Amino acid sequence: DADVTQTPRNRITKTGKRIMLECSQTKGHDRMYWYRQDPGLGLRLIYYSFDVKDINKGEISDGYSVSRQAQAKFSLSLESAIPNQTALYFCATSGAAGTGELFFGEGSRLTVL
Amino acid sequence: GQSLEQPSEVTAVEGAIVQINCTYQTSGFYGLSWYQQHDGGAPTFLSYNALDGLEETGRFSSFLSRSDSYGYLLLQELQMKDSASYFCAVRGFQKLVFGTGTRLLVSP
Numbered sequence: 745d746a747d748v749t750q751t752p753r754n755r756i757t758k759t760g761k762r763i764m765l766e767c768s769q770t771k772g773h774d775r776m777y778w779y780r781q782d783p784g785l786g787l788r789l790i791y792y793s794f795d796v797k798d799i800n801k802g803e804i805s806d807g808y809s810v811s812r813q814a815q816a817k818f819s820l821s822l823e824s825a826i827p828n829q830t831a832l833y834f835c836a837t838s839g840a841a842g843t844g845e846l847f848f849g850e851g852s853r854l855t856v857l
Numbered sequence: 858g859q860s861l862e863q864p865s866e867v868t869a870v871e872g873a874i875v876q877i878n879c880t881y882q883t884s885g886f887y888g889l890s891w892y893q894q895h896d897g898g899a900p901t902f903l904s905y906n907a908l909d910g911l912e913e914t915g916r917f918s919s920f921l922s923r924s925d926s927y928g929y930l931l932l933q934e935l936q937m938k939d940s941a942s943y944f945c946a947v948r949g950f951q952k953l954v955f956g957t958g959t960r961l962l963v964s965p
Contacts, residue, residue, distance in 0.1 A: 777952075784865075786944060786957040787900065794951075802952065834899060844890035844905035844948045851899055 747771045750835050750849035758857050763822045765852045767835030775839070776818040777846065778802075778810060781832040790833075793818055825856040859883040859947050861956035868962045869935055877930045877959045879945035887948040889921050889928045894958070895941045903930070905948075935963050 748769045757763055767776065774795050779787040789802030791810040799810060807829060809821045822829055832853050836846040861881045869875040879889065888907035892900040906912055906921035906928060918931040932939055940963045946955045 779955075784957060787946075787955040789952055789954065792952055800951070803954075844888045844907070844946070844953065845902045846892075846900075846953060848899040848901070 746850065748835060748837055748847055748849035750833075750852045752852060753850065754853045756855045756857065757825055759826055761825050761856075763825050763854065765820045765833055765835075765854070767818045767820070767849055769816050769835075769837045769847075769849075771837055771839070771847060772815075773837040773839045773847070774815060775837060776812070777836040777838070778808075778818070778820045779834045779836060780804065781834060781851075787834065790820065822854075825854075827856045830854060830856045859949055859954040861945055861947060861954065863943075863945055863956045863959045865957070866960045866962065868964065870964050871935055871937060873935050874931065874933045875935060875961065877932075877943050877945075877961070879928045879930075879956055881926050881928075881945070881947050881956075883926075883947050883949055883954075885949045886923065886926075887950075889919070890946040890948060890953065891917075891919050891930045892944045892946060892955075893941050894944065900944060903943075932961070937963050937965070939963050 751766045777792040778790040793812045811819050835849040863879045890905045891903040894900040904919040911920045916933045921928040942958045944958045946953045
């Protein structure tokens with residue numbers, strides 16, 4: 745089983761719908777992240793959390809919200825999806841602060857029509 | 858803020874050596890990471906440099922010069938399976954900011 749699991753892996757939805765992407769991890773890490781990947785733009789940070797009571801905005805948080813339900817669970821919501829939110833979304837975790845190493849889930853491909 | 862620059866594409870042949878450069882501008886710098894991502898897959902961690910110098914891990918090496926705001930990933934004895942995208946990422950305060958990636962194409 746994967747250490748970082750994302751659901752759903754693929755989702756097609758319509759403009760204006762509410763969407764939730766879920767992430768769970770078994771690595772025991774406190775730090776969790778949501779990134780968005782678009783062709784030619786690399787990975788851009790949406791939100792991150794260092795523990796259950798800590799939520800921080802990243803570079804591109806507008807139009808997104810998150811919830812850290814437990815140490816192991818971090819979900820990303822699009823309250824009213826729009827077509828330019830079509831992208832590949834990755835959840836990641838990290839342990840100690842000084843390693844520069846993130847562990848990524850397999851990604852959730854979202855298409856907004 | 859932070860910005861990173863790396864070439865969009867590099868091509869090489871099997872058995873060759875290739876260097877992927879990364880320059881960065883950042884207001885806070887703790888280290889430089891490298892990640893590999895195959896098409897359809899998730900990024901996977903390759904290396905991290907916090908101090909100046911060369912770090913070697915098998916066929917892959919990573920170099921950092923903090924004074925030049927520059928680093929590179931060196932891949933030796935290239936194999937077809939090395940065809941992938943490679944991302945440099947700056948570790949700043951609390952978070953990792955990624956470059957736009959370099960697509961490496963290895964041909965026979």
